[in-house]
Amino acid sequence: MADLPKWHQFMLPLLEVLKERGELSRNDAIESVVQRVGLTEEQMALSQESNGKSVARGRIGWASSYLRTAGALIGPKRGYFALGPNADALFELGRPIKRADLTGFQQWQEHHAAKQAKNKSTPDSTSDINTEDSTPEDLIEAGVKQIKEQLASDLLDQMKEMDPHDFEGLVLDVLAAMGYGGGSRQAMQGVPRGPDGGIDGKINEDKLGLDQIYMQAKRYSENSVSSEKVQAFVGAMTSGGCRKGVFVTTSKFTADAMRFAESIRDPRLVLVDGDKLANLMIQHGVGIQTKEVIKISKIDLDFFGGED
Structure with missing residues (x-):
């Protein structure tokens, strides 16, 4: 052959x-x-x-x-x-x-x-693993890591091609899978489109809705999110009486945007870039499916121990 x-x-x-x-x-x-x-x-x-x-x-x-x-x-x-x-x-x-x-x-x-x-x-x-010095377990770990990295890259490519409204829904799905809103997608809602700087979703942080988190999602292919965009979102949060927010993008945040987010303590703001979002999707099983489960066996020493 x-x-x-x-x-x-x-x-x-x-x-x-x-x-x-x-x-x-x-x-x-x-x-x-x-x-x-x-x-x-x-x-x-x-x-x-x-x-x-x-x-x-x-x-x-x-x-x-x-x-x-x-x-x-x-x-x-x-x-x-x-x-x-x-x-x-x-x-x-x-x-x-x-x-x-x-x-x-x-x-x-x-x-x-x-x-x-x-x-x-x-x-x-494990990206630079030496095959001669590695155990079979090391090689498996390196292979799994490479597959995961490629999956994250493919997820990001798919997200960059989504309709912006659909991307907003995907972000809400991820947050629900992480347990926000009591893990219920129904505890989250999108909001009508408004001027830039507004909010794209409201999340009940708990099942009773005693506190809310505001979310904004920017589906960019290349452009980084500027500090002006982040500041506008914080302004929308505070005007709505919200003290917690999540800003998510498929691209990156500029250095100024990250410094601004780190500098504020009230309200609290978390920035999630494309790489982090893709890895959160993998971690919480959103937009992916298990392809296979590999079974690895080892000897049962108790079986050969000669004890009843």
């Missing part, structure tokens, strides 16, 4: 089918790549030992994730693929695409700069 192509060898075929056929659903795109590469039934039958899923499909999935990070592939809507702005530059190479070909794009560099900054602030980072 011929060796199954590595994940990076699926990048060019994936871009080629999208160029020929246009926007495709994820499943249709994968099937088209399988046909284009000419994978045999035997190759498609190869499955991962941990979960029984197709190795080939998994590798095509990783190819799509890397292309998305580099801006060569986009998700125009949920579950669909289309060519991104950097696809033409990869076509111009005139050869199979390698991982190194992706690293020169601004989108890739920004993604990995943010990732490195996050890893530096996380003492137990």
